[in-house]
Amino acid sequence: MYKVVSIEQMREIEAAADAAGTSYDQMMENAGRALAERVKQILADAPKPDNTSVTVLVGPGKNGGDGLVAGRILAQDTSAQVRFYLLKPRDEDDPHFAAIRAASLFTAVAGDDQRYRVLTNMIASATVVIDALFGIGVSLPLRDDAAKLLRNVQKALLEASTSDEAPLVTPAEPSPNRGNRPYILAVDCPSGLDCDSGELDKNGLHADETVTFIAAKRGHFIFPGAQAVGRLTISGIGISPNTAGLRDEPRQIADAATARELLPARPTDANKGTFGKALIVGGSINYTGAAALCAMSAYRSGAGLVTVGAPAPVIAALAARILEATWLLLPHDMGVIASSAANVLKDELQSYDALLIGPGMGREKTTGELLQTLLTRHNNQSLPRRSIGFAAPKPDDSADSQAESIRLPPLVIDADGLNLLSEMDEWWTLLPEGTIITPHPGEMARLAKLETGQVQADRWGIAAQKAAEWKVVLVLKGAHTLIADPDGRVVVLPFKESALATAGTGDVLAGIIAGLLAQGLKPFDAALVGGYVHQLAGVQAAWAVGSSRSVVAGHVVDSIAHAFRTLEA
Numbered sequence: 001m002y003k004v005v006s007i008e009q010m011r012e013i014e015a016a017a018d019a020a021g022t023s024y025d026q027m028m029e030n031a032g033r034a035l036a037e038r039v040k041q042i043l044a045d046a047p048k049p050d051n052t053s054v055t056v057l058v059g060p061g062k063n064g065g066d067g068l069v070a071g072r073i074l075a076q077d078t079s080a081q082v083r084f085y086l087l088k089p090r091d092e093d094d095p096h097f098a099a100i101r102a103a104s105l106f107t108a109v110a111g112d113d114q115r116y117r118v119l120t121n122m123i124a125s126a127t128v129v130i131d132a133l134f135g136i137g138v139s140l141p142l143r144d145d146a147a148k149l150l151r152n153v154q155k156a157l158l159e160a161s162t163s164d165e166a167p168l169v170t171p172a173e174p175s176p177n178r179g180n181r182p183y184i185l186a187v188d189c190p191s192g193l194d195c196d197s198g199e200l201d202k203n204g205l206h207a208d209e210t211v212t213f214i215a216a217k218r219g220h221f222i223f224p225g226a227q228a229v230g231r232l233t234i235s236g237i238g239i240s241p242n243t244a245g246l247r248d249e250p251r252q253i254a255d256a257a258t259a260r261e262l263l264p265a266r267p268t269d270a271n272k273g274t275f276g277k278a279l280i281v282g283g284s285i286n287y288t289g290a291a292a293l294c295a296m297s298a299y300r301s302g303a304g305l306v307t308v309g310a311p312a313p314v315i316a317a318l319a320a321r322i323l324e325a326t327w328l329l330l331p332h333d334m335g336v337i338a339s340s341a342a343n344v345l346k347d348e349l350q351s352y353d354a355l356l357i358g359p360g361m362g363r364e365k366t367t368g369e370l371l372q373t374l375l376t377r378h379n380n381q382s383l384p385r386r387s388i389g390f391a392a393p394k395p396d397d398s399a400d401s402q403a404e405s406i407r408l409p410p411l412v413i414d415a416d417g418l419n420l421l422s423e424m425d426e427w428w429t430l431l432p433e434g435t436i437i438t439p440h441p442g443e444m445a446r447l448a449k450l451e452t453g454q455v456q457a458d459r460w461g462i463a464a465q466k467a468a469e470w471k472v473v474l475v476l477k478g479a480h481t482l483i484a485d486p487d488g489r490v491v492v493l494p495f496k497e498s499a500l501a502t503a504g505t506g507d508v509l510a511g512i513i514a515g516l517l518a519q520g521l522k523p524f525d526a527a528l529v530g531g532y533v534h535q536l537a538g539v540q541a542a543w544a545v546g547s548s549r550s551v552v553a554g555h556v557v558d559s560i561a562h563a564f565r566t567l568e569a
Contacts, residue, residue: 068094119156196219278356356514
């Protein structure tokens with residue numbers, strides 16, 4: 001997996017690479033070649049690949065140098081017309097600029113371009129625009145000539161994207177946008193993005209794709225700037241992953257190859273016991289669907305058998321719809337799981353390889369008592385005389401049964417299970433080792449006693465800190481979901497898909513993770529693979545449905561198989 005670093009770390013890594021024998025000039029040459037190779041692929045897919053042009057926006061620093069190298073190679077290796085637009089004049093002794101001049105390639109300088117007419121024409125006629133203005137070295141807010149240039153780039157792009165076709169008022173089929181806007185390829189970071197904080201200047205350029213080098217940058221995954229990154233491509237440019245500062249960096253970006261390597265084996269002589277048994281404890285009279293989504297997702301992840309432990313009204317509503325699941329009837333109080341369900345679960349849990357608690361089970365007092373009982377008795381403790389966050393359990397169990405230990409299999413806590421945890425004092429001291437928790441930002445805020453805005457403002461730092469403090473595998477959901485381990489590792493998922501911003505998709509994620517745990521994956525690996533598959537399924541569901549706004553959780557369940565097929569291809 002590629003690493004995720006800060007700007008300062010990136011500079012230290014480049015210095016270490018230079019000291020180890022890969023010079024800065026060689027790094028720039030390699031970066032420019034990587035850019036050129038990506039542009040060649042884009043040009044080959046253009047509607048008229050033999051009639052293409054590339055405009056390179058060139059800044060005053062190393063980022064501009066990368067763009068000059070890329071443009072020179074493209075001019076040599078392709079039939080595309082390559083032009084360069086400079087924010088400021090480059091030094092005449094700059095070897096990369098000298099090579100451009102020697103090849104008689106067209107260059108324009110912003111200071112000589114009245115009313116930005118040349119820029120407008122260069123943008124309007126381009127197949128690809130390479131944004132090599134600022135990269136990681138930008139200081140915000142952008143001012144003066146830089147801000148003015150980007151405002152005019154935006155204006156030119158808007159004009160280029162305007163279709164000349166008259167819109168149909170009542171089309172039988174929606175007509176696609178046939179604008180002629182060029183493909184925007186950013187170098188390292190889109191211009192106007194702070195690659196540490198994710199802050200985006202109001203004049204910042206939104207890219208279709210960003211090609212970054214050696215490692216991803218933190219700001220690529222932090223909003224609002226992450227919205228401007230587009231597709232992210234990482235090129236190692238020949239730098240060894242064992243380079244000082246890179247080798248031991250605990251922040252990483254998940255990729256398909258890593259998820260594929262971690263997939264549980266599927267031996268051909270298997271039976272359902274080979275692939276494990278998962279128990280889902282959840283559901284209530286008001287939230288019947290959550291347990292169903294979890295169960296189907298656990299099955300689609302490859303689990304051999306899935307049981308749903310739920311109140312009778314939930315089972316009655318779902319049993320005819322989910323033919324593959326088995327059912328465990330739990331005592332209930334007005335349709336929510338009652339605390340006395342602990343005795344039923346005590347005798348059943350030893351048969352299961354994974355346990356998921358929480359989806360749809362509500363936040364009633366008696367359900368909270370059940371969760372506390374399971375966790376406390378797993379720790380081989382007697383229930384405290386003063387309940388932690390809840391009133392003392394009802395005296396419907398004997399003292400002996402209250403003190404009896406309950407073995408919990410590998411555990412996932414999600415949804416209402418997390419909300420109930422947040423009402424207990426020092427809840428993390430009750431959790432079994434290796435527990436996976438899967439909060440969205442609001443649930444995370446309740447667990448950590450923070451505001452949701454604080455969580456979102458420092459997702460990376462809070463995820464790492466709390467995973468270590470709570471000794472849990474923490475899946476902090478959202479665009480660019482984070483998976484944090486107590487050992488300090490934090491892995492970011494490379495997806496930002498609005499199709500997953502709908503009710504029930506969190507239940508799908510929890511079910512996939514529980515199914516992978518049942519198949520024997522370690523907690524961190526189950527969370528990583530489960531998160532990757534879930535988000536990939538979300539992307540593919542949007543493709544299948546045709547619009548991300550129309551995706552519902554059931555579509556994501558249906559796309560799980562497609563996601564696994566993609567990984568295993």
